Each structure stands twice: as structure tokens, then as C-alpha cells.
Amino acid sequence: MKQPALPEDELQRLHALRRYGVLDSQIEQVFDEFVVLVAKTFDVPIALISLVDSERQWFKARVGIEGSETPREVSFCGHVVADRDPLIVEDTLEDVRFFDNPLVTGGPKIRFYAGAPLLTPEGYILGTFCVVDQKPRTLRADQLETLQLFARQVMRILELRREAALSAIYRRLFETTKAFVAIVSQQGTILEVNRVWSDRLGLSPEENALRGWFKLAVPEDGSKILQAFEIAKAGGVGEFELRMRAKAGDICWVSWHVTEDTNEGFLYCVGHDVTASIKAAEEAARVARMKSEFVSVVSHELRTPLTAVQVALGLLDGGVVGELSGEPREMVQIALVGAKRLARVIDDILDLRDVESGLLKLDLQDVELSGVARRAIADLHAEDDRARVVLEAPEPLWVRLDPERLYQILTNLLSNAIRFSPSGLPIGVRIEHRGPSARVSVSDCGPGIPEAFQARVFEPFAQADASDVRRKNGAGLGLSIAKALVERLEGKIHFSSTENEGTTFHLEFPCVLAPSEVLQ
Amino acid sequence: MRISSVLVVDDEPDIRALCKLSLERVGGWLTFLAASGQEALELAEARQPDVILLDVMMPGMDGPTTLHALKNRGSTAGIHVVFLSAKIQKHEMQGYKDLGAAGVITKPFNPMTLPRELQRTIDAELAL
Numbered sequence: 001m002k003q004p005a006l007p008e009d010e011l012q013r014l015h016a017l018r019r020y021g022v023l024d025s026q027i028e029q030v031f032d033e034f035v036v037l038v039a040k041t042f043d044v045p046i047a048l049i050s051l052v053d054s055e056r057q058w059f060k061a062r063v064g065i066e067g068s069e070t071p072r073e074v075s076f077c078g079h080v081v082a083d084r085d086p087l088i089v090e091d092t093l094e095d096v097r098f099f100d101n102p103l104v105t106g107g108p109k110i111r112f113y114a115g116a117p118l119l120t121p122e123g124y125i126l127g128t129f130c131v132v133d134q135k136p137r138t139l140r141a142d143q144l145e146t147l148q149l150f151a152r153q154v155m156r157i158l159e160l161r162r163e164a165a166l167s168a169i170y171r172r173l174f175e176t177t178k179a180f181v182a183i184v185s186q187q188g189t190i191l192e193v194n195r196v197w198s199d200r201l202g203l204s205p206e207e208n209a210l211r212g213w214f215k216l217a218v219p220e221d222g223s224k225i226l227q228a229f230e231i232a233k234a235g236g237v238g239e240f241e242l243r244m245r246a247k248a249g250d251i252c253w254v255s256w257h258v259t260e261d262t263n264e265g266f267l268y269c270v271g272h273d274v275t276a277s278i279k280a281a282e283e284a285a286r287v288a289r290m291k292s293e294f295v296s297v298v299s300h301e302l303r304t305p306l307t308a309v310q311v312a313l314g315l316l317d318g319g320v321v322g323e324l325s326g327e328p329r330e331m332v333q334i335a336l337v338g339a340k341r342l343a344r345v346i347d348d349i350l351d352l353r354d355v356e357s358g359l360l361k362l363d364l365q366d367v368e369l370s371g372v373a374r375r376a377i378a379d380l381h382a383e384d385d386r387a388r389v390v391l392e393a394p395e396p397l398w399v400r401l402d403p404e405r406l407y408q409i410l411t412n413l414l415s416n417a418i419r420f421s422p423s424g425l426p427i428g429v430r431i432e433h434r435g436p437s438a439r440v441s442v443s444d445c446g447p448g449i450p451e452a453f454q455a456r457v458f459e460p461f462a463q464a465d466a467s468d469v470r471r472k473n474g475a476g477l478g479l480s481i482a483k484a485l486v487e488r489l490e491g492k493i494h495f496s497s498t499e500n501e502g503t504t505f506h507l508e509f510p511c512v513l514a515p516s517e518v519l520q
Numbered sequence: 521m522r523i524s525s526v527l528v529v530d531d532e533p534d535i536r537a538l539c540k541l542s543l544e545r546v547g548g549w550l551t552f553l554a555a556s557g558q559e560a561l562e563l564a565e566a567r568q569p570d571v572i573l574l575d576v577m578m579p580g581m582d583g584p585t586t587l588h589a590l591k592n593r594g595s596t597a598g599i600h601v602v603f604l605s606a607k608i609q610k611h612e613m614q615g616y617k618d619l620g621a622a623g624v625i626t627k628p629f630n631p632m633t634l635p636r637e638l639q640r641t642i643d644a645e646l647a648l
Contacts, residue, residue, distance in 0.1 A: 300577065303606055307628040308534040315538065318632040320545045343628050 002097040004078025009124065013081070014054055016124040020162050023051060023058055030157060031061035038131060038150050039063050042143065046108065046132035049154055050077040051118070057127065065108055065132075074102055077128040080115045084125060086144055089113040091136035112137040114144065116151040121159065129154055180254055180271035186233070188225070191266065200273060202247035218243040218251065232260040232267055241274065253278045288357065295353045299346050306346070310339040348477035351408075352460060355484040362402040362488065366512055369397045369406075369431050369438055376410040377429065380418070387418050393431040397438040399509040401489045409485050412478035413442040413505050420446030420503070433511070440507040448499040457495065458483040521646060523570045523639055525550040529560040529586065530575040530604065538631060539573065547635025557581030561589055564596045571638060573625065576605040576616075584619055591620045600642050604629075 007013060017023065031049055039047040046064035050057045057075040059068050072078050076098070080087045092098040092111050103110050115130035129151035139147075174181055174194050183192040198204055201216065217225060221242050228238025238258040243251045254271040261268060313336040315321055317329070324332060354360040370393035377389045410429075417427045421444040428443040449457060456462045460480040486493040486507060497503040526549050528539040536553045543551045552567050554560040558581055564572060572590070576583035583603055590596045603616050603624045616624055623641035625634065 300606060303627060304532060304535075308532070308538060310628040311535070311538040311542070311631045314631040315541050315545075318546065320541060320631070339628075 001074070001100045003073045004075060005082040007082050007084070007125070010054075013124040013126070016120055016122060017051060017053065017126050020126070020158050021165060022060060022158060022161075023053060025060070028061070031154070032063075034129075034150065034154060035061045035063045038129065038147070041146065042114075042131045044112075044131045044133045044137075046134075048077075048130050048132070049118075049127070050075070050115075050130060051127035052077055052081045052125075070103065076101075076103075076110070076113045076132075077115050077130060080117050080128045080130075081125045084117065086116045086148065087113065087128075088139050088144065090138050093136075108132070109134050111135050114139045114147060116144070116148040118151050118155050118158075120155065126155075126158075178273075180256075180269075180273070182269040182271075184267040184269055186229075186265055186267065188229070196273075200246065200252055201244060216244050218245060228256065228258045229267060232258040235260070235262075242271070251275070292353055292357050292359075295349060299350050302346055303343070306339060306343055310336065310343060313339055345477065348481060351481050352477060352484060355481065355488055360405075360485075360488060362405065364400055364402055366398050366400050366515060367403045367406065368514070369393070369399060369440060372403050372406050373410055373429055373431060373440065376407050376414060380411065380414050384418065386423055387414075388424070388426040389414065389429060390426045391429045391431075395433065396514065397431060397433060398512050398514045399438050400512045401491070401509060405485050405489060409482045409507065410440070410442070412482040413507075416478050416505075417442055417444035417446070417503075420444050422446070434508065436510060437508045438511050441504050443502055443504040445502040448501060449495070449497040449503055450499070454495075454497065458493075521570065521642060523547070523549055523635075523642060525552070525567070525569040525571075526638070527552045527554060527560065527563055527567065527569040527572045529554045529557065529572060529578075529583075531555055531578045532575075535575070535604075535627075539634070542631035542634045543573075543638075546632060547638075549635065557583070557586035557589070560586055561593070561596070564590060564599060565593070568595075569599060571622075571642060572599055572601045573604050573638065574601055574621075576603050584616075587619055587621060600645065602638060602641050 035047040035049060039045070044064075046062075048062045048065065049060040051060055052072060052075065054072070056069045056072050057077050059065075062068070076087065076089065079097070089095050089098060090112060092101065092104045092113065098104055098110075098113075101110070110132050112133040112135065113130060115128035117128055118126045120126060129147060131147065177194065178196065180196050180200070181194040182190055182197070184190055203216075221240075224240040224242060228240045231238035239256065241253060241255050244254055246252055252273060253275040255274045256269055256271040258267050258269045260266070313332055316324060316332045317336055370391065373391055373393065377391055380387050380389060414427060414429075421427060425445040428441070430439075430441045430443070432439055432441075453462070458479050461476045462480075482505075483493050489509065491507055491509040493505065493507055495503055495505045526543050526547075528536055528543070528551060530536050530539070533555070536555070540551045540553060543549050550569075552563050552569060554563050557578060560572065560574065563569075574583045574586060578586075581589075583605075587601050587603075590599065590601060600622045601620065603621050604627060605616075605624050606627055613624055622645040625637060625641070629637070
């Protein structure tokens with residue numbers, strides 16, 4: 001026995017077969033009547049509509065035979081699928097392919113077989129319409145043509161069924177999707193919309209059609225529709241965000257994309273309701289603005305009385321309103337130091353707000369790092385005569401940044417280092433080349449940053465130990481500001497720390513050519 | 521130019537009083553006080569001070585508006601004006617200078633060095 005071969009397009013063929021949704025379906029009169037009609041026409045006892053599945057042939061309709069399927073390897077129809085041609089076997093016993101086939105040697109004892117392919121519009125053969133007899137026969141050319149005609153009719157019904165089923169599926173998709181869908185004429189008239197429109201905008205389909213696309217949009221957005229339509233008509237995908245007015249008066253933000261079907265001349269528009277995310281973004285911006293305004297007002301309200309306190313204490317301390325000495329002078333000086341610290345905290349909070357909110361304007365220049373570092377170190381020495389900072393800068397390195405901001409970053413890192421270094425031990429500042437970057441390292445000989453605190457070092461108001469605030473004389477904003485500034489300047493900041501040995505903060509900025517090199 | 525008289529304009533009475541102490545006793549200058557921009561215009565015209573120390577944030581007529589009015593009057597246009605302001609950014613400083621101010625003194629200021637700082641600001645402007 002010769003088993004039927006598999007066609008080259010077997011996978012696609014099986015996929016096509018499954019898409020008709022006909023395998024293992026219920027008995028249907030229309031197909032049953034076909035097989036009866038064909039059996040009578042050809043005067044044969046057996047007629048079948050057979051669909052060839054991966055391992056079997058399954059009969060959609062049958063007359064004169066028991067059982068609804070047989071294995072594919074013994075099937076005659078499998079040969080029609082493999083050879084892509086009608087198959088006529090006038091006498092199976094005379095045919096080497098079939099004489100020992102169990103369907104020949106056993107029931108239903110096939111002697112004659114003729115099968116016409118069931119051919120899809122895409123060219124796949126799903127199976128056959130076949131006639132079978134238990135005695136040898138012949139089939140004339142015109143009879144074969146009739147059988148093929150029946151096969152085409154069966155195919156046509158399967159095709160119509162599939163289209164109807166697909167259409168129902170698409171209709172269901174159209175109605176159940178959460179997206180806005182509209183089919184629009186080139187003139188902008190809405191031809192069809194899905195239920196989302198009425199659910200979300202509160203308009204009946206008739207109202208939608210009457211109002212038209214443009215009238216539903218907020219007037220300023222009308223031009224966006226036109227632009228997107230032009231893009232779609234040119235074969236592209238028009239994308240835009242549109243504010244649409246619901247019947248209740250609220251505004252619905254919809255993000256659209258529009259494509260055109262050039263055959264029909266219709267525009268297919270699909271839109272997603274993005275109102276929630278736009279509102280969330282607006283709310284976030286409003287909160288950020290409020291926070292920023294709050295910080296400004298509070299800072300101003302704090303600063304005004306603080307100015308009075310600080311200036312008054314300064315005048316007392318300066319002896320302008322009478323010489324002070326002994327304990328009264330000491331008290332005034334303590335108060336003055338406190339007032340100055342408070343002023344610095346307020347400055348820091350404003351700085352942080354400016355950097356974080358993007359209010360900070362940068363003045364970018366090509367800067368030689370050691371010059372800025374020297375200035376920061378000199379100012380620190382002038383302010384604090386106990387500070388000892390040692391600078392190592394073996395070669396001049398140029399970077400592009402705002403020198404005042406770099407000065408501020410270095411000042412913050414230096415004062416942080418001073419606070420945590422035992423007095424008398426020097427702070428090291430090293431400026432060196434590191435790959436394509438320049439690296440500035442500020443090292444102290446302090447106690448190191450406790451491991452548990454390392455993750456929070458750059459958080460505002462973070463302190464390793466709450467008692468540090470008083471002891472170390474800082475609010476905990478210096479490093480937050482330094483990090484925010486470094487990031488604004490597109491640099492990197494990180495640190496390494498060893499307990500009881502010290503901490504080193506590293507800054508990294510991409511190097512640029514020195515001005516002299518640029519000239520060459 | 522050696523400064524010998526200053527008009528302080530600030531809506532906060534405490535700040536006015538403290539400025540007066542600093543400028544009179546540390547600087548040894550004749551000091552006039554104005555509580556608003558409007559008052560500043562009248563006093564500037566009447567007293568013709570060498571310098572006006574002008575608060576930026578004031579209710580009603582604020583610092584920049586007052587400066588604009590001063591510079592647009594023939595009798596006061598030549599008086600040096602220095603702003604007194606909360607901490608500012610560099611670009612804001614340039615903005616104030618573009619308005620015609622000689623400079624900015626930031627709050628809180630050091631009363632023991634305020635006169636020196638004012639003198640230096642005026643010297644720097646005249647050197648340009």
C-alpha cells in the first residue's frame with residue numbers, strides 16, 4: 001500500500017483548514033443533502049465530503065458508510081491533497097497503490113474511487129468531495145467536471161460561513177474593545193462608531209453622526225484632525241491627541257491613530273482614552289508647583305525675621321550699640337552662629353528646590369578643574385583656620401560645566417569632609433584623568449559611613465545618627481544638593497567608605513580639550 | 521565717589537532700623553528711611569542721596585518698579601541704586617543689572633561690613 005505523502009504547504013494548509021472551524025462540527029442538512037444528491041447523480045452507494053486533518057480524514061457529510069473518520073494513511077483523499085489533482089481509481093485491485101489497502105481488503109471494500117479537491121481561494125486543498133463504489137467503474141470527463149462543480153459549491157458554502165463567522169468576531173471585537181473606533185469618510189463624516197463613543201461621550205450613534213467628527217472636538221484641536229487625515233491619505237499613520245467634549249460637558253483626552261483604506265477611501269480611526277494619565281500628569285505638575293511655591297513662601301517668611309535677628313546680633317557683636325564683653329558677648333556670639341546656620345539651611349532648601357525643579361540656570365563654560373578647586377579650598381581656609389586641605393592635581397584637566405555650581409559642589413563636599421574628620425587630620429583633594437573622564441576625589445579620615453546608612457547618604461536631611469545634627473553642625477542637605485547639581489551638570493557622584501578609615505567622594509565629568517589644544 | 525548719604529527702602533520696619541544703625545554708626549553716613557516705593561520716590565527727589573538701598577520684594581510698588589520710576593525721572597535718574605534681596609541666582613543678578621541697578625546685597629547681610637560692601641559695589645559700577 002502506498003501511503004499518501006504530505007504536501008509541501010501542509011502546515012499552512014492545516015492552519016487554513018482550522019480557520020474554517022468545520023472539523024468535528026455538528027451534522028448539517030445542507031451538506032447531507034449534497035452527498036445524497038451526488039450519490040444519486042453518480043449512481044454510487046457511497047458519497048463523502050472528506051476533510052483531511054493532520055492524522056485523519058474526517059467526514060463532514062457521508063452517505064453509505066459507517067464511522068465519521070479513518071486514519072489519514074489509509075485514506076484515498078490524502079492522495080488528492082498530496083498530488084493537488086482529482087483522483088480516479090477505476091479498480092482498486094488493479095492499482096498497486098491501493099490493492100492491499102485495508103479499506104479495499106476489508107469494509108467498506110472499495111473498488112472504485114473518484115475524488116475532486118476542495119480548494120480554498122488561497123490555493124490550499126482541505127479535502128475532497130468523493131464518490132465510492134464496491135464494484136469497478138469508469139468516470140467520463142464530463143462526470144468528473146460535475147463532481148468538481150459540486151466540490152466548488154461545497155467550498156463556496158464553507159467560504160460564506162467563514163466570512164459570516166469572521167464578521168461576527170470582528171463585530172464583537174468592535175463592540176467590546178475599550179478603544180474608540182470610527183470609520184470616517186474622506187470628508188470627515190462619521191460613518192460608523194463603536195459603543196465606546198456613546199458610553200464615554202454620552203452620545204447616541206445618531207448624535208455622533210450628526211455632530212460629525214469636527215464638532216465633537218474642542219475647536220482649537222480641529223486642525224490636528226485635518227493634519228492627521230492628510231498624513232493618512234498620503235499612506236502614513238496620522239497620530240494626534242484630541243480633546244473631545246462629552247455630552248455632560250467634561251473633556252475627554254483621546255490619543256488617535258488614523259490609517260486609510262485606499263480601496264474604499266475610508267479612514268480607520270482608533271483612539272485610546274488617555275484622560276486619566278493626562279489628569280495625573282497635570283495633578284503631579286500642580287503638586288510640584290505648589291510645593292515649590294510653598295518652599296518659596298516659607299523661606300521668605302523665615303528669612304525676613306531671621307535677617308532682623310542676624311543683623312541685630314551682628315550689630316551687638318560688633319559693638320555698634322555699646323561694647324559687650326564677657327558672658328553677654330559670648331551669648332550674642334552663640335546666637336549669631338545659630339542664626340547663620342539657620343540662614344544656611346534656608347539657602348540649602350532653596351538651592352535644592354531650584355536644582356530639582358529645573359529653575360536653576362546653568363552658565364556652561366570650559367573650565368580647568370584645579371582652578372575652581374583652589375578657589376574653594378582657599379575660601380574654606382579663610383573661613384575655618386583649623387581646616388587643612390591638600391590638593392593634588394598633577395595635570396590640568398578641562399571639563400564643560402558651570403564653574404559656580406562646581407564651586408558649590410566642592411564646597412559642600414569639603415565642608416562635609418571637615419565635619420567628619422578629626423581636627424588636625426588633612427582632607428585630600430585629588431584631580432586626575434580616568435578614562436575619558438576627569439575625576440575629582442575628596443577624602444576624609446573620618447569614621448566612615450555606616451553600611452546601613454550608605455544607601456541614604458544623598459537623601460535630603462539624612463543623618464547617620466540624629467545626634468549628629470548638633471554635633472556635626474549640618475542639616476544634611478549638602479550632599480543632596482551636591483548630587484542634584486552633579487546630575488544637572490551631567491556628571492556622576494559616588495563614594496567609597498571604610499569604617500574607621502574614612503570616606504572618599506568621587507565626581508566624574510567628561511573631559512574636553514583645553515582651549516590651547518582646540519586652537520591647534 | 522565716597523558715599524556720604526543713603527536712602528534705605530524696605531517695608532519691614534526692623535530691617536530699616538537695623539540698616540540705619542549699620543550705615544550711620546559703622547559707615548558714618550547720613551541715612552534716610554522709606555517704607556514704600558512711593559515714599560522712596562519722594563524722599564529721593566527731596567534728599568538726593570548718593571545711594572539708594574532698595575528692597576526687591578515689597579507690597580504695592582516693588583523694587584524693580586521703583587527702580588524703573590527712579591531712572592525715568594530726571595532728578596533721580598543719576599542716583600546709584602543697590603538692591604537688597606533674598607539669595608539670588610546669577611542670572612537674576614544680571615536681570616537686576618539690566619534694569620539699571622549697580623548691584624545686589626543679599627539678605628541676611630553682615631551689618632559690620634554693609635557700608636564697605638555698598639562702597640565697593642558703587643566703585644565697581646563706576647569703574648566700568
